[in-house]
Amino acid sequence: MKKIKYSEITPEKIYNNRRSFIKSIGFSASSIAITSLPFVNNALGKEQDQLTSYKDITTYNNYYEFGTSKGDPYKNSQNFKIKPWNISIEGEVEKPIKLSMEEISNSFTSEERIYRLRCVEGWSMVIPWMGFSLSKLLSKVNPTSKAKFVAFESVYDPEQMKGQRYPVLNWPYKEGLRIDEAMHPLTTVVTGLYNKELPNQNGAPLRIFIPWKYGFKSAKAIVKIKLVEKMPTSSWMWASPREYGFYSNVNPNVDHPRWSQATERIIGEGIWTPRVKTLMFNGYGDEVANLYTGMDLKKYF
Amino acid sequence: MKKYYKPSIFFFSSIPFFLILYKTIFNKLGPEPVKEITHLTGEWTLLFIIFTLSMSPLKKITKLNIWISFRRMLGLFLFFYATLHMLTYVVIDYRLNFESISKDILTKKFIFVGFAAWVLLLPLALTSSKKALIYLKDKWKKLHRLIYVIAILGVTHFIWLVKKDLTEPLIYAVIILILLLFRFKFKRISKINLN
Numbered sequence: 001m002k003k004i005k006y007s008e009i010t011p012e013k014i015y016n017n018r019r020s021f022i023k024s025i026g027f028s029a030s031s032i033a034i035t036s037l038p039f040v041n042n043a044l045g046k047e048q049d050q051l052t053s054y055k056d057i058t059t060y061n062n063y064y065e066f067g068t069s070k071g072d073p074y075k076n077s078q079n080f081k082i083k084p085w086n087i088s089i090e091g092e093v094e095k096p097i098k099l100s101m102e103e104i105s106n107s108f109t110s111e112e113r114i115y116r117l118r119c120v121e122g123w124s125m126v127i128p129w130m131g132f133s134l135s136k137l138l139s140k141v142n143p144t145s146k147a148k149f150v151a152f153e154s155v156y157d158p159e160q161m162k163g164q165r166y167p168v169l170n171w172p173y174k175e176g177l178r179i180d181e182a183m184h185p186l187t188t189v190v191t192g193l194y195n196k197e198l199p200n201q202n203g204a205p206l207r208i209f210i211p212w213k214y215g216f217k218s219a220k221a222i223v224k225i226k227l228v229e230k231m232p233t234s235s236w237m238w239a240s241p242r243e244y245g246f247y248s249n250v251n252p253n254v255d256h257p258r259w260s261q262a263t264e265r266i267i268g269e270g271i272w273t274p275r276v277k278t279l280m281f282n283g284y285g286d287e288v289a290n291l292y293t294g295m296d297l298k299k300y301f
Numbered sequence: 302m303k304k305y306y307k308p309s310i311f312f313f314s315s316i317p318f319f320l321i322l323y324k325t326i327f328n329k330l331g332p333e334p335v336k337e338i339t340h341l342t343g344e345w346t347l348l349f350i351i352f353t354l355s356m357s358p359l360k361k362i363t364k365l366n367i368w369i370s371f372r373r374m375l376g377l378f379l380f381f382y383a384t385l386h387m388l389t390y391v392v393i394d395y396r397l398n399f400e401s402i403s404k405d406i407l408t409k410k411f412i413f414v415g416f417a418a419w420v421l422l423l424p425l426a427l428t429s430s431k432k433a434l435i436y437l438k439d440k441w442k443k444l445h446r447l448i449y450v451i452a453i454l455g456v457t458h459f460i461w462l463v464k465k466d467l468t469e470p471l472i473y474a475v476i477i478l479i480l481l482l483f484r485f486k487f488k489r490i491s492k493i494n495l496n
Contacts (some may be wrong), residue, residue: 056332068466070331121464123333137342168466239465258461259409260401271325271334 008293051114052125056268058199062119063220064168065161066201073201076162082205082221091151091226094142101205108132111189115211117218118250118282123265129209132190135183138227143179148225150182151175152208152219169226169235175219176232176246177210180291186211186284190218212281212288214248245301250282254301303367310371314378317345318385335394342386347473348458349379350452354480361483373429374446380426383455387419418454421447449484453479477482 042167063073066080087104090096099107110130117122138150158164164171181187188209191198196206203220210217216236226232236244243257252262263275281288292300321341324330330337353375360368395402405412425445427433434441456477459470 060332064465123336255408258411260405262401265333265335267332270328271330271338271393275394 019273040054040214046230050126050266051128052267054194054205057125057193058129058201060267061201062121062161062215063201063203065171065173065221067163067169072163077200080160080204082200085205085223087206087223087225087229089137089141089225091228092144092147093227095140096143099140104137104189104206105191108136108189112195113188113209115186115188115209116282117209117211117215118264118278120214120216120244120248120261122259122263123267124263124282125267128194129188129190130195130198131188131190131209133185133186134187134208135188137189137225138182141227143227146229148179149228149231151224151226151228151232152177152222153224153226154219155223170238171234171235172223173235174232174238175208175217175234177217178231178291179227181210181288184291186286186287197249212249212284213248215244216244217248247292247297247300249297249301250278251301252278253280253282254298306367307371307374310374314349314375317341317382321385335389339386339389339394342382342389343459346379346382346386347455349375350380350448350455351473351476351480353379353448354452354477358480358483377426377429380422383419383422387416411458414454414461415458418451418458421451421454424452448483452481 059074060070061073062070066073066076083101085101086098087101088096088098110132111130113129114126115129116124116126131242134150152175154173154175155161156164158171177187188211190203190207190209191205193199193202198207203218203222206222207220208218208222217234231246234244234246236248239245250261255261261278264278265275266273280284319339325334325338326339328334328439347374353372356368356375391397391402395405406416409411425447428437428441428444437444456470456474459473460467463470
């Protein structure tokens, strides 16, 4: 991947001004990415709407493949090779395929999607992702009626990924969604952020992002998407089933066994900025709550 | 020479505090500053537990009594960093929201043991003076053995809060365990010698 020099990045202030300009044009400019996504952000409060800085988004990461400290992914991923890269979509589908990253970039247009990332550790960022709905990608393979769940598998490459040389998690990293969650328009295939290519430490070349779930659900550097009949076991469920459930929806009323989930810290704020209340489904309840009608979310955490 | 020992220990022991203060004032705590202060003060508390517990083994190994005279100061610095750690959580992180804090203490086991360790430090800090030592006589020694319990609670607090990678807390645990075993071993040897 071409390394992005820091000077090439749009400073957040200019970026924000540009965004408010685009907003001020109004809905007539609906061809512009930001207004084509009416559901983005309407649940976020004003103070929680500020974009997190590019620097914080790209230097404060949980990506255990590159080390367990927050600064490790940035430090250890700069030489990670993402070319060539292939993703296979298989399992309970009519037309299994293998796509190269180039094919994906050419067939799907990425648009800007500003979503909040809520980490299970109790902090959050607001990130201007570039991406498209996973449903578009899945429609290419025609899932069969047996496809009840989607399993994601990240790359396994201990040569390049230091963290995989230690059994911190059950490598390769695995995650999963129920099929209706995966088909939901908010579930995003991410190819970039801040209008740039996706940095390695953020999951390049391709990751998913599910805005209403804790960050670890959004697997990075994906090589395989498998549609399956039975609920897959994710790496974190494998590590500690009592602490990490399959659903892992952001829920201020269900604590992690070891810490509270009622509040969160906003990344980039100073020490005197108080915690803010965590919102149900990370603020995306209007869009996704209907997926869980009648479900006991304390039991299915 | 000897008269400089204690002032220099005081000087070195306060460096972490000024380092944290410097980082706070000049915004060098990273993207999650409150967590960083909490982590730094917690780490220094554990280190001072180790320093405090090292004095009597050092005395036995080097056969020099001087080590014991540093123990009180190190113990008070341990109390100081533990208090900063606790106050960061109570005042800066939770804004004196005692409802959430008490709920956390009662329902989250790592906060419970951490808080318990700090409470147990109180009687030790309060009876650290020479006067208290003379007044309490034999009881003083018994009371101050609480530091062994505090050390175990402190390191358990760290182990229970870590998400997955236990390397760092386990290093502390091993060092503290060795320091505690020292006591056990020497006690047995001295008993054998008596016989």
